[in-house]
Amino acid sequence: MISIAVSSQKGGVGKTTVSINLAHAFARAGVRTLLVDADPQGSVGLSLTRQSRLLAGFYDYLADPGLPLDRLIVPTRLETFSLVASGQASDYEAGGAGMGAHLARVRAFLRSVSARGFDLCLIDTAAGLFGVTGDVIASSDAIMIPQQAEPLGIRSVPKLLEGLNRLRVMNPRLSVLGVCLTMVQHDLAESTEAAAALRQLLPPDMVFQTQIPRDGLFIRASARGLPVGVLEDGAGAQVVFDSLRAEIESKLEPADHRHGYPG
Amino acid sequence: MDPINPWLDPVEVRRMAERLLKPVADPVRSVVDAGFDEGFVGFDAGAPPVRAQATQVIPARIVPPHPEPPPLPPREPVAAEDVPHPAPVAVETAPVPVVEAPEEKSSTTARGPFLDRIHRFRDWMRHHFAATGIFILDREGAVIFDESSHGRLHFLARSLAMASRRPGATAGNVHVKIGAGATLEVIPVETPYGCLVLGAVVPESLQPAAVAAVMEALGQVAAPQA
Numbered sequence: 329m330i331s332i333a334v335s336s337q338k339g340g341v342g343k344t345t346v347s348i349n350l351a352h353a354f355a356r357a358g359v360r361t362l363l364v365d366a367d368p369q370g371s372v373g374l375s376l377t378r379q380s381r382l383l384a385g386f387y388d389y390l391a392d393p394g395l396p397l398d399r400l401i402v403p404t405r406l407e408t409f410s411l412v413a414s415g416q417a418s419d420y421e422a423g424g425a426g427m428g429a430h431l432a433r434v435r436a437f438l439r440s441v442s443a444r445g446f447d448l449c450l451i452d453t454a455a456g457l458f459g460v461t462g463d464v465i466a467s468s469d470a471i472m473i474p475q476q477a478e479p480l481g482i483r484s485v486p487k488l489l490e491g492l493n494r495l496r497v498m499n500p501r502l503s504v505l506g507v508c509l510t511m512v513q514h515d516l517a518e519s520t521e522a523a524a525a526l527r528q529l530l531p532p533d534m535v536f537q538t539q540i541p542r543d544g545l546f547i548r549a550s551a552r553g554l555p556v557g558v559l560e561d562g563a564g565a566q567v568v569f570d571s572l573r574a575e576i577e578s579k580l581e582p583a584d585h586r587h588g589y590p591g
Numbered sequence: 592m593d594p595i596n597p598w599l600d601p602v603e604v605r606r607m608a609e610r611l612l613k614p615v616a617d618p619v620r621s622v623v624d625a626g627f628d629e630g631f632v633g634f635d636a637g638a639p640p641v642r643a644q645a646t647q648v649i650p651a652r653i654v655p656p657h658p659e660p661p662p663l664p665p666r667e668p669v670a671a672e673d674v675p676h677p678a679p680v681a682v683e684t685a686p687v688p689v690v691e692a693p694e695e696k697s698s699t700t701a702r703g704p705f706l707d708r709i710h711r712f713r714d715w716m717r718h719h720f721a722a723t724g725i726f727i728l729d730r731e732g733a734v735i736f737d738e739s740s741h742g743r744l745h746f747l748a749r750s751l752a753m754a755s756r757r758p759g760a761t762a763g764n765v766h767v768k769i770g771a772g773a774t775l776e777v778i779p780v781e782t783p784y785g786c787l788v789l790g791a792v793v794p795e796s797l798q799p800a801a802v803a804a805v806m807e808a809l810g811q812v813a814a815p816q817a
Contacts, residue, residue, distance in 0.1 A: 429750065489611065
């Protein structure tokens with residue numbers, strides 16, 4: 329199994345949108361995918377399940393060693409796609425214990441997910457690289473970083489890289505898949521310039537070729553509690569996430585032999 | 592005006608990014624690490640932890656001291672002020688230099704008794720439990736005493752101690768197998784000066800009675816009774 333943390337230094341960059349639609353893209357391709365909402369705001373749950381406020385979830389697992397993973401898994405209509413909501417304990421945890429406090433439980437969680445037969449565990453984390461998010465990154469195989477295509481976001485990149493280098497000391501096998509530009513607006517010069525600046529700033533391998541456009545489709549999909557690809561006119565957006573999935577698979581290829589990921 | 596470059600150092604950003612793309616070599620194992628296997632969750636280079644079988648984090652319940660625990664190290668009356676207030680030491684995964692006494696203490700008279708007690712405690716731990724790599728952290732994670740010379744063990748111990756804490760309950764000991772015949776025993780001890788975290792590498796995890804004896808002994812080291 330491969331675990332991928334979807335994390336960013338800044339909030340509001342589209343982590344949840346990327347997580348939901350990327351997980352859906354993998355699941356459609358036959359990869360047994362578990363999407364985990366590790367954001368105390370519970371955005372994945374709020375986007376996809378009306379009962380999310382009632383479900384036990386990831387933070388409950390961290391708080392209660394007696395809670396089995398099976399009680400957290402929410403199936404979807406797609407057989408290969410399941411969810412874990414953030415849970416009821418998340419409000420309590422949002423105040424945040426220090427980094428490392430939940431390392432053992434996060435790793436136990438990932439071991440359980442692997443034992444349950446999932447091929448991929450995609451974890452939508454809270455913004456920032458500390459607290460539980462830090463523990464998730466320090467326990468995952470890989471990380472991808474959504475980054476909004478706007479100047480302020482790009483300016484935060486040094487802090488992001490600094491934080492990731494620090495976390496890699498804790499987790500040397502962490503593979504940095506790269507930065508994925510989101511909310512790209514081709515009709516706005518500042519947005520395209522920021523995207524170009526990021527590509528110039530970072531090594532080519534560090535920035536995904538696929539970029540996610542700003543599109544009203546995502547808001548409509550979220551309003552209906554669906555991945556964007558499920559919408560009647562969502563085929564175009566689905567192609568974007570299929571492309572992102574293919575890029576990730578190519579980046580993971582060298583690791584496939586190590587982890588047994590079916591690809 | 593360029594909206595990006597005046598705000599950052601492109602050369603430094605590039606350097607950090609390129610470092611992230613390079614595989615990280617296995618951590619250099621110091622002599623203290625010898626024998627630690629890939630199940631060691633502190634720095635799990637190599638095999639993915641999802642497959643690791645050797646790691647066992649087993650919270651143990653603390654029970655009252657055994658009627659016949661090992662005899663405690665001798666007590667010694669000491670003034671309260673020689674309880675350590677160590678200089679802040681960042682808890683990083685990089686090796687931390689050995690800190691044998693709080694840096695703030697300049698008076699050898701003030702340090703001496705505490706160090707004596709620590710050394711007696713260490714000898715007692717070695718004698719009765721074959722403990723090595725003993726270290727003590729304060730409630731902030733700063734190093735009070737260390738003969739392990741390994742910051743990763745400190746980080747692991749502190750993480751385990753924090754993870755084992757339950758609201759409203761006394762902190763319990765935790766142990767994690769870090770290699771063949773080597774277990775890191777982590778024992779949080781409440782003292783009048785806050786919670787101290789003792790870490791020690793022992794051949795096998797300690798029995799509850801032994802844990803209770805160690806807690807009592809460390810409590811006396813921190814705040815000896817007259």
